[in-house]
Each structure stands twice: as C-alpha cells, then as structure tokens.
Amino acid sequence: MLRTIVIDDERLSREVICNYLKTYCSDIEIVAIASSVKTAYKAINKHHPDFIFLDIEMADGKGFDLIMMLENIDFRVIFVTAYSEYAVKAFRFSAVDYLLKPVKIDELISAVEKIKSLNEQIPGMGALSELMKNLSKESTLTRTLVIPHLKGFDVLKISEIIMCVADGYCTNFFVTGDRKYTSSKNLKHFDEMLEELNIIRVHHSYLVNFNHVLSYSRQGEILLAEGHKAYLGDSYKNYFIKKFGGK
Numbered sequence: 001m002l003r004t005i006v007i008d009d010e011r012l013s014r015e016v017i018c019n020y021l022k023t024y025c026s027d028i029e030i031v032a033i034a035s036s037v038k039t040a041y042k043a044i045n046k047h048h049p050d051f052i053f054l055d056i057e058m059a060d061g062k063g064f065d066l067i068m069m070l071e072n073i074d075f076r077v078i079f080v081t082a083y084s085e086y087a088v089k090a091f092r093f094s095a096v097d098y099l100l101k102p103v104k105i106d107e108l109i110s111a112v113e114k115i116k117s118l119n120e121q122i123p124g125m126g127a128l129s130e131l132m133k134n135l136s137k138e139s140t141l142t143r144t145l146v147i148p149h150l151k152g153f154d155v156l157k158i159s160e161i162i163m164c165v166a167d168g169y170c171t172n173f174f175v176t177g178d179r180k181y182t183s184s185k186n187l188k189h190f191d192e193m194l195e196e197l198n199i200i201r202v203h204h205s206y207l208v209n210f211n212h213v214l215s216y217s218r219q220g221e222i223l224l225a226e227g228h229k230a231y232l233g234d235s236y237k238n239y240f241i242k243k244f245g246g247k
Contacts, residue, residue: 003028006018013103017103017108028112036061041070076115078098156175159211163209163230164187171185191207201236209224216240
C-alpha cells in the first residue's frame with residue numbers, strides 16, 4: 001500500500017481529493033492532511049510518504065517553496081493547480097504529474113495508477129527543477145523538454161532536436177551531436193506539445209524541426225541537419241510548403 005499526504009489550503013479541495021482516494025483508490029493510505037507550507041513540511045518529515053498531492057498556491061507560500069525547503073526528495077509529486085493553459089504546458093514539458101482544478105475522478109485515478117507503476121523511479125529535483133525553469137517569466141517554454149523513459153528521464157534542448165520518429169508506442173529523438181534518445185511516450189504525445197514550437201508533423205511517423213530543414217525534394221524527401229531524412233506525407237504537404245512561403 002502506498003502512503004500519501006494531501007496538501008492544499010482549500011478545505012473543499014482537500015475533501016474532494018480525500019473522498020476520491022477513499023472511494024476509488026482504496027489501496028492508497030492517506031497518512032496526513034496539510035493546509036499550509038509549514039504544516040506540510042512537518043508532515044512530510046514525520047511520515048515520509050511515497051507521494052504527495054501538492055497545491056501550487058497556498059496562503060503562506062507556494063508549493064515550490066515547500067519543495068525547495070526539503071533536503072531530500074524521495075517521493076513523487078502530483079501538483080494540483082488552477083493555472084492557465086500556458087502553465088499547464090510547463091508541467092507537460094517537465095514530465096511532472098499534475099491535476100487541474102476542479103479535480104476530475106478519472107484524471108486522479110490515472111495519476112495514481114501512474115504513481116503505482118513508476119513508484120521505484122523517483123524523479124528527484126531534476127524534473128522539478130525543469131518545471132520551475134519552464135514556469136519562470138524568463139523561460140519561453142522552448143528551452144527544454146523532459147523525455148521520460150523506463151529508467152528515468154533525459155532533458156533535451158528544444159533547439160537541438162532535429163526530428164522525432166515514431167517507434168511503435170515509443171518515440172525516438174534525433175538530436176544534434178549525433179545523439180539519439182528514446183521516450184516511452186508515443187509520437188502523438190509530443191506532437192500536441194511541440195506543434196507551436198516549430199516542430200511539426202510532416203508524416204504519420206515523423207515530426208521535424210523547421211530550423212534544421214536543409215532541403216526538400218518533390219519526391220517527398222526532407223533532408224535535415226547531420227544527414228537525417230524524413231518523409232512528407234501527402235496530407236501534410238500543403239502546410240509544409242506554406243510554412244516555407246512556397247507555392
């Protein structure tokens with residue numbers, strides 16, 4: 001049985017999460033409930049949970065303040081947020097679990113199931129640090145992307161991604177410097193995240209970074225940096241040509 005702490009300064013939000021857990025996730029034990037950064041800090045050090053539900057905005061500080069106060073992150077974090085779509089993208093880019101308020105039953109269940117399957121893979125400060133960077137005003141959300149895989153995660157610079165290629169239920173990333181990374185997420189997952197960042201789908205199996213496109217042939221072959229090639233599907237051709245101002 002996994003042990004959790006629910007941290008939120010809104011009473012109704014705490015009750016909703018607790019009731020959902022008791023009703024739909026009976027194998028999760030709620031060892032403590034906290035309504036502030038201060039009480040949450042004490043509860044975590046006392047109970048050493050497997051994971052926590054952490055509200056972003058609380059009366060005495062932010063959830064990130066709590067994270068920075070802790071010397072050792074040996075648990076997973078599910079953030080609970082009412083943030084805008086921009087901020088939600090930051091969570092996705094950082095491969096950090098989150099629930100959007102008002103919390104929905106199916107999304108909570110899905111997040112808990114993910115915690116169970118990845119319980120031995122603690123992200124530590126790495127993924128959380130990337131999240132805080134992506135949420136900062138200085139970031140444009142185009143600097144880094146966290147690539148989750150079975151052993152943990154890798155952090156890639158968006159500008160260095162040449163192309164993404166579908167590989168069954170996984171995705172291969174080809175990056176400058178003759179590097180290759182494989183994610184356990186499928187291509188559709190990254191397509192939805194990267195479409196506004198100049199990395200778009202050109203084929204059902206390919207995403208390409210326009211900044212690394214060198215040439216295109218009428219036969220449908222796209223030549224990319226460092227000798228990589230992708231292929232242009234008929235249904236994506238008009239948009240691809242238009243993107244380059246072609247006719």
